Amino acid sequence: MSTTDTFLPAQVPSKFRQFYVLTKPRVVQLIVFCALIGMVLAVPGVPSLADLQRGLVACVGIWLVAGAAAAFNCLVEQGIDARMKRTAMRATAQGQISNWLTLTFSAVLCTIGSVILYRWVNPLTMWLTFATFVGYAVVYTVILKPLTPQNIVIGGASGAMPPVLGWAAMTASVGPEALILFLIIFLWTPPHFWALALYRVEDYRKAGLPMLPVTHGNEFTRLQIFLYTLVLFPACLMPFVFQMSGWLYLIAATGLSFGFSWYGFKLWRNYSDALARKTFRFSLIHLSALFAALLVDHYLI
Numbered sequence: 571m572s573t574t575d576t577f578l579p580a581q582v583p584s585k586f587r588q589f590y591v592l593t594k595p596r597v598v599q600l601i602v603f604c605a606l607i608g609m610v611l612a613v614p615g616v617p618s619l620a621d622l623q624r625g626l627v628a629c630v631g632i633w634l635v636a637g638a639a640a641a642f643n644c645l646v647e648q649g650i651d652a653r654m655k656r657t658a659m660r661a662t663a664q665g666q667i668s669n670w671l672t673l674t675f676s677a678v679l680c681t682i683g684s685v686i687l688y689r690w691v692n693p694l695t696m697w698l699t700f701a702t703f704v705g706y707a708v709v710y711t712v713i714l715k716p717l718t719p720q721n722i723v724i725g726g727a728s729g730a731m732p733p734v735l736g737w738a739a740m741t742a743s744v745g746p747e748a749l750i751l752f753l754i755i756f757l758w759t760p761p762h763f764w765a766l767a768l769y770r771v772e773d774y775r776k777a778g779l780p781m782l783p784v785t786h787g788n789e790f791t792r793l794q795i796f797l798y799t800l801v802l803f804p805a806c807l808m809p810f811v812f813q814m815s816g817w818l819y820l821i822a823a824t825g826l827s828f829g830f831s832w833y834g835f836k837l838w839r840n841y842s843d844a845l846a847r848k849t850f851r852f853s854l855i856h857l858s859a860l861f862a863a864l865l866v867d868h869y870l871i
Contacts (some may be wrong), residue, residue: 587663589675592644593637601636601732602629604755607861608736608748610868611814620743621740628739632732633682635699641676642707643758644667647715653771676707693744695735702731711726716778719785726759750808755857757805761798761834762853764791769850792838795849803827806812806860815867822863830856 617625620752644651644662651657661667680703684869687696708824726767733751738744767774767781768791774781783791807833833849
């Protein structure tokens with residue numbers, strides 16, 4: 571009794587954590603946060619209790635489906651993950667969780683999340699969220715990522731969907747405002763991800779993935795990062811231009827976008843792994859702070 575009973579409790583939290591890590595919680599948190607911004611902007615003024623309840627339920631459903639997509643991604647890429655330092659410790663890469671169990675876990679999360687969205691939010695949100703699952707888990711992971719260096723550009727459409735999902739959850743429609751938020755994330759994704767790929771280039775080379783620094787080299791990738799930050803700059807100002815926000819957001823968006831472009835310029839002109847890491851980290855700050863400013867500004871105008 572002492573051997574079995576003392577062993578099992580120690581293992582249960584570890585196994586739970588392995589499954590939790592498969593959902594890529596930090597990525598999913600950003601997804602849900604961006605979806606929440608779409609929900610808030612879709613509701614004029616202070617939300618009602620019914621709005622708050624619908625938003626909470628929608629966040630749960632989106633979190634579950636996004637977690638399912640992440641787990642499926644880990645399943646498909648377990649061989650690649652095992653060859654990369656950044657992902658080698660994942661349970662799927664080490665064979666600690668079987669393929670069948672991972673697939674079941676992903677299917678259960680996706681099913682529960684989809685039912686929640688269909689039953690307690692609206693069918694449009696469920697179908698858009700499921701399409702995002704297919705876009706990321708199948709189109710991007712299975713088809714685009716191993717075939718083209720433009721994988722993150724085309725596949726970025728799935729990652730840009732959260733604000734659209736949030737907007738649809740509250741309005742059962744997709745307005746132009748949601749598409750502006752989609753555009754911002756769509757243009758933000760390549761410079762964000764390529765900054766990471768620059769200092770992880772050897773990992774991607776060993777894994778056999780045709781990421782842009784592998785296929786086109788360091789200098790070309792740095793130029794693309796800088797150009798994308800320049801294109802992203804005016805896109806980040808569109809919420810103000812289309813009267814979705816006020817001056818607070820404009821000031822924040824201008825400062826953050828200038829900062830991202832400055833990092834892109836410095837990276838283009840004088841590369842170092844340390845600067846690439848700083849650029850990647852700032853890209854996360856850029857998007858989070860940008861949407862946070864949009865959230866605060868919404869209740870001030």
